[in-house]
Amino acid sequence: MKMELxxxxxxxxxxxxxxxVSFSAEGGRALGFLGRNGAGKTTAIRIIMGIFLQDSGxxxxxxxxxxxxxxxxxxxxxxxxxxxxxxxxEQIVYIGELxxxxxxxxxxxxxxLLDKLEASEYIDKRLDTLSKGNQQxxxxxxxxxxxxxxxxxxxxxxxxxxINAAILKRTVEELVGYGKIVMFSSHQxxxxxxxxxxxxxxxxxxxxxxxxxxxxxxxxxxxxxxxxPAGVPEAFRERLKTxxxxxxxxxxxEERGAFFLKLRAAKDKRxxxxxxxxxxxxxxxxxxxxxxxxxxxxxxxxxxxx
Amino acid sequence: MKQFKTIFLFEFGSYLKxxxxxxxxAIILLAVIAVPCVPTVAGLIRxxxxxxxxxxxxxxxxxxDILTPEILARYFSGTSFEFMSNxxxxxxxxxxGGYKFxxxxxxxxxxxxxxxxxxxxxxxxxxxxxxxxELRMKSLMKEYGLDEEAINDIYxxxxxxxxxxxxxxxxxxxxxxxxxxxxxxxxxxxxxxVLYGQQIVVSVVTEKSSKAMEILITSAKPLQxxxxxxxxxxxxxxxxxxxxxAAGAVSFSINGxxxxxxxxxxALDNVQEVAAASGMEEFVNILAAPVSPMLFVYLGIFxxxxxxxxxxxxxxxxxxxxxxEEGNTVVAVPMLLIVVGFMGAIFGMMVxxxxxxxxxxxxxxxSSMVMFMRVCMGSAGALQAWISIVILAVSVVLCxxxxxxVYRTGVLMYGKPxxxxxxxxxxxxxxV
Numbered sequence: 143m144k145m146e147l148x149x150x151x152x153x154x155x156x157x158x159x160x161x162x163v164s165f166s167a168e169g170g171r172a173l174g175f176l177g178r179n180g181a182g183k184t185t186a187i188r189i190i191m192g193i194f195l196q197d198s199g200x201x202x203x204x205x206x207x208x209x210x211x212x213x214x215x216x217x218x219x220x221x222x223x224x225x226x227x228x229x230x231x232e233q234i235v236y237i238g239e240l241x242x243x244x245x246x247x248x249x250x251x252x253x254x255l256l257d258k259l260e261a262s263e264y265i266d267k268r269l270d271t272l273s274k275g276n277q278q279x280x281x282x283x284x285x286x287x288x289x290x291x292x293x294x295x296x297x298x299x300x301x302x303x304x305i306n307a308a309i310l311k312r313t314v315e316e317l318v319g320y321g322k323i324v325m326f327s328s329h330q331x332x333x334x335x336x337x338x339x340x341x342x343x344x345x346x347x348x349x350x351x352x353x354x355x356x357x358x359x360x361x362x363x364x365x366x367x368x369x370x371p372a373g374v375p376e377a378f379r380e381r382l383k384t385x386x387x388x389x390x391x392x393x394x395x396e397e398r399g400a401f402f403l404k405l406r407a408a409k410d411k412r413x414x415x416x417x418x419x420x421x422x423x424x425x426x427x428x429x430x431x432x433x434x435x436x437x438x439x440x441x442x443x444x445x446x447x448x
Numbered sequence: 449m450k451q452f453k454t455i456f457l458f459e460f461g462s463y464l465k466x467x468x469x470x471x472x473x474a475i476i477l478l479a480v481i482a483v484p485c486v487p488t489v490a491g492l493i494r495x496x497x498x499x500x501x502x503x504x505x506x507x508x509x510x511x512x513d514i515l516t517p518e519i520l521a522r523y524f525s526g527t528s529f530e531f532m533s534n535x536x537x538x539x540x541x542x543x544x545g546g547y548k549f550x551x552x553x554x555x556x557x558x559x560x561x562x563x564x565x566x567x568x569x570x571x572x573x574x575x576x577x578x579x580x581x582e583l584r585m586k587s588l589m590k591e592y593g594l595d596e597e598a599i600n601d602i603y604x605x606x607x608x609x610x611x612x613x614x615x616x617x618x619x620x621x622x623x624x625x626x627x628x629x630x631x632x633x634x635x636x637x638x639x640x641x642v643l644y645g646q647q648i649v650v651s652v653v654t655e656k657s658s659k660a661m662e663i664l665i666t667s668a669k670p671l672q673x674x675x676x677x678x679x680x681x682x683x684x685x686x687x688x689x690x691x692x693x694a695a696g697a698v699s700f701s702i703n704g705x706x707x708x709x710x711x712x713x714x715a716l717d718n719v720q721e722v723a724a725a726s727g728m729e730e731f732v733n734i735l736a737a738p739v740s741p742m743l744f745v746y747l748g749i750f751x752x753x754x755x756x757x758x759x760x761x762x763x764x765x766x767x768x769x770x771x772x773e774e775g776n777t778v779v780a781v782p783m784l785l786i787v788v789g790f791m792g793a794i795f796g797m798m799v800x801x802x803x804x805x806x807x808x809x810x811x812x813x814x815s816s817m818v819m820f821m822r823v824c825m826g827s828a829g830a831l832q833a834w835i836s837i838v839i840l841a842v843s844v845v846l847c848x849x850x851x852x853x854v855y856r857t858g859v860l861m862y863g864k865p866x867x868x869x870x871x872x873x874x875x876x877x878x879x880v
Contacts, residue, residue, distance in 0.1 A: 191666055193860070217666050223659020228462065239454045240667040284663060 143169035143204060145190075145292060145323050150199035152185060158347060159185050163199070165342040165352045169291075172314070172324040174338035174355070174433075178441055182347045183327055184220070187294055191215055203292075214241075216290035218281050220297045220327075226270035230256075230280055233269065234287060241288040248287065255283040260309055275306045282310065286317075293317055294325040299333050311336075331433040341433070345441040359430045363408040366429040369401045372422035386417050400425075451668045455676025459651070463684035473688050480696040509542065509550040511535045514583055523579040535561065551576065555584055630797060630824035633747055634817055636693075638790045641755055644685035645762040645782070651681055652766040652859075653775040661859045670856035674767075675848070678759045686755075746823050746833065753840045754816025757847050758782055764851035767858030789814035793821040800827035810836050812843030 145167045152160040160182050167173040177183045188194045190201055190208070201208045224233050231252065238248030256262045259279045264272055269280065278301065285293065295314070299307050314337060317324050328334055334341065335355070342352040351358065371378040378401065381387065382394055390413050393404040405411060411428070418426070431439075463469060506527040510520065511534055520529050527548070532541060535552045538561040542550055549572070550561040558576055562569060589599050655661050664673060761782040769778040792814055796805035800822060809819035809828065819836040822828035828836075 188860075193665055215666075219659075219662040219666075221659045221662050223662050225655075225660050226658055236454070236458050237663060237667050240451055240664075 143291065143321065143323055145208075146200075146202045146205075147186070147190070148200045148202065150186065150189060150201070151197045152182075152189060152194065153197060160189075160196075161347045163344070163347070163349055165349060167292075167323050167325055167340065169321040169323045170318060171339040172318050172326050172337045174334040174341040175325050175327040175344070176329075176334065176341060176433075176437060176441075177327075177344035181344045181441070183344055184296070186344065187217065187296070187325075187327075190292075190294070191217060214288055214290040215292045215294065216285040216288065217294045218285040218296060218298055222277060222281050224269055224281070224284070227268055229266055229268055230261075230272075231265050234280070234284055237284050238287040243288055251287050251289065252283065255286055259283055259313065274301045275303055278302060279306065279309070282313065290322070292323045292325070294327070296327045297329070298326075299328065299330055331437065335433045343437060343440050350440045351436070355433070358436065362431045362436070364411070364428050364430065365405040365408040367403045367405065367411070367414065368425065368427040368429055369403060369418065369423055370399060370425040371401070372424050375399055375401075378421065381421075386413065390414060390417075402429075451672040452676050455668060455672055456680045459677050459680025460684050461680075463647075463681055469684070469688070473692070476692050477695050480692055481699040484696070484699045506548050507546055509545060509547045511550070511552040512554065514555055515551075515553055515579075519579060519583065523575045535559070553580060555587070556580070630821050631794075633824070634790065634793050634821060637751060637754060637817055637820070638786065640686070640689055640751075641758050641786055642783070644682060644689075644755070645758050645779075645786075647685055648678060648681050648759055648762045649766040649775050649779050650772070651677060652763055653769050653772055656767070656769070656859060657771050665859060670859065671852040673859075674760070674763050674852050674855045678756070678763050682755065682759055743824065746820060749837055750816045750820040750840075753837070753844055757812060757816070757840065757844045758786060760844070760847040760851040761785070764847075764854040764858070767855045768861060770861070785813040789817040793817040796821055797825060800825055810839055812840045815840050 146164075147166070148164050150160050150163040152158075163182075163186060165173075175183060175186075185194065189196045192208070234252040234256075235245065235248045238251060239245060243251065253262075256265060259282060261276060261279045261283070264276060264280070269277060272280070278298070282295075282298065285295070298310055298314075302310060311333075314324060314326070318337070324337075326334060326338055339355060340353065341355050341358070343350050375396070379396070382391065382401070382403075390405055390407075390410040391403055392406045395402045403414070405414065415426075508524070508527050508529050509532050510529045511532045517529065520527075530545065530547070532550070535541075535550060538550050541547065542561060542563065548562070552559045552561075553576070558580060560573070560576065586599055589602070594602075655664065668676075762779055765779045765782055766775060769775050789808070792805060792808040796802065796808070796818055799805060805818060805822070808814045809822050809832070815836045819828060819833060823833050
């Protein structure tokens with residue numbers, strides 16, 4: 143199953159919010175949907191869900207335009223919200239019914255999900271009596287109540303303790319395992335890197351990067367090396383200032399006993415290795431770019447203050 | 449459609465399950481049932497059964513040469529008088545004899561001794577003076593040479609009359625009969641629309657501020673959401689309102705006789721005479737007069753249509769607010785319409801023929817109250833009423849449709865609520 147956005151354009155009045163946005167998400171491979179605050183992610187999601195109508199462009203599922211009324215999409219919005227003063231059980235079942243389940247079906251699904259998410263003990267409690275993390279589990283249950291084929295999760299891990307985060311991870315992995323299309327939006331790059339095989343970065347309404355994450359990483363030159371010398375750093379530091387190091391290294395930074403060496407050219411890696419054979423090193427690591435670095439490069443502005 | 453049913457049941461149900469709602473309703477119900485019982489209970493406590501005067505006999509003492517049992521009976525039906533020779537030691541006489549009052553009267557002067565002065569005292573004084581005046585007039589007429597027959601003729605003059613209006617189709621006494629109902633019902637209409645309109649506003653804005661809206665909007669069509677809420681909240685509110693009204697009416701009618709007892713303190717099968725005696729004849733006539741059932745039909749129609757047109761407007765405007773504090777400001781426009789309607793109707797009762805009143809009775813935002821008033825008063829006939837009803841009904845549908853458009857867009861808008869002009873643009877552009 144494949145979901146595709148093609149040339150989506152959207153403006154609100156004079157403000158252009160999405161410009162020629164195209165990307166795709168496949169079942170069984172989670173998509174990391176990234177972007178700064180205000181980049182247009184929520185708008186794109188709402189267009190997928192049919193809440194907003196795009197000005198032009200298409201949303202396709204397996205080649206055909208998405209049928210909003212029948213498409214089963216589960217959405218966990220970043221802005222968590224429900225009826226704080228009502229019981230959990232009531233709300234889950236209600237939403238299930240709204241999405242087309244009968245009352246008995248809805249109840250069964252609710253029970254099943256709460257059990258899976260280890261939140262069954264809260265079944266009769268009011269939403270606002272739960273901790274933030276538990277509220278989030280309930281939100282997830284609601285997103286999944288109708289067994290959707292497309293699941294869109296916006297910052298699902300924020301505020302979760304490690305145990306609950308693990309439960310969530312397991313659930314998402316299962317969803318991916320079932321071949322569902324999972325779209326994952328988060329600023330916590332660690333999680334995205336863990337789950338998502340594909341990524342897509344949105345910046346100021348336009349796609350700046352999309353594709354298979356591994357391939358993207360490989361496309362970056364492997365020119366950063368992390369070396370930890372065995373002995374005293376001073377000697378190593380001084381040595382780096384001389385040839386042959388000074389010829390092949392563009393930049394050297396130090397952090398807590400580790401030296402980060404940036405090669406002028408990636409092919410000089412072997413030369414570096416050769417030059418280091420004189421030294422005793424504890425660790426030699428070729429660094430691949432982290433998602434965070436990629437993100438900062440593509441969507442960040444070096445001159446802006448963080 | 450199924451979504452509507454689900455939403456409606458949810459909204460209706462959660463309103464009814466709301467503890468605050470139930471408690472407040474219970475308290476009001478209790479109050480409304482209990483208050484009319486007060487005079488009953490008070491009456492029972494004041495005088496234990498054995499000593500209690502039967503309601504159709506009061507005793508009074510009278511010292512007079514000119515008063516006769518006949519004229520006393522006419523002006524004070526239900527009171528039996530005992531004649532005394534003089535009024536010395538009036539208090540003792542009254543206590544010993546258990547008299548309500550002692551009246552000492554001659555041709556042009558009287559003194560009345562009472563245990564205490566209360567509301568019906570004034571009415572009583574009026575009766576005494578009327579009585580003495582009648583006697584005096586008759587005796588003067590005799591002095592001037594009129595005979596018995598002439599005097600009787602003078603005292604049995606009857607004037608008949610009727611009111612006809614140029615547009616009225618109500619019967620001749622329409623005006624007088626119905627103005628009290630118009631006042632009361634208009635006020636009720638106004639109260640209900642404002643009260644329950646507010647409930648709708650609060651419900652919508654709470655959903656937005658708790659971000660429940662994010663989930664709801666992805667689960668159901670905005671039209672269904674709006675309708676489900678308006679009907680759900682509206683129905684729960686109306687149920688509360690009418691149950692309170694009904695309880696009050698029942699309680700009052702059961703206890704009403706005791707109210708009469710307290711104020712009129714006379715024979716209850718002589719309401720008319722009693723009313724006449726205390727000068728409240730007009731009032732009682734109006735209440736007791738038969739009311740055309742058509743009036744209630746009109747009431748029902750205007751009530752329902754009026755309620756819904758405002759409800760949809762409230763829901764639509766409320767959807768543009770993000771926080772409770774903004775809730776009241778954004779619904780300023782619909783509130784204004786209700787107030788204008790109400791004021792127009794009240795004012796129009798005094799000047800029914802005025803052009804602005806006629807106009808208001810057709811404009812759907814005000815017609816529910818103004819046209820209803822005109823129907824009550826007889827200044828509009830069936831034709832006019834039904835034209836207005838049709839306009840109103842069509843407008844309700846339109847407001848529902850346009851309201852849904854605004855609702856759909858408004859619920860996703862956070863931040864400063866848009867101005868009226870922007871809302872208008874949304875009307876035109878949004879899809880439902």
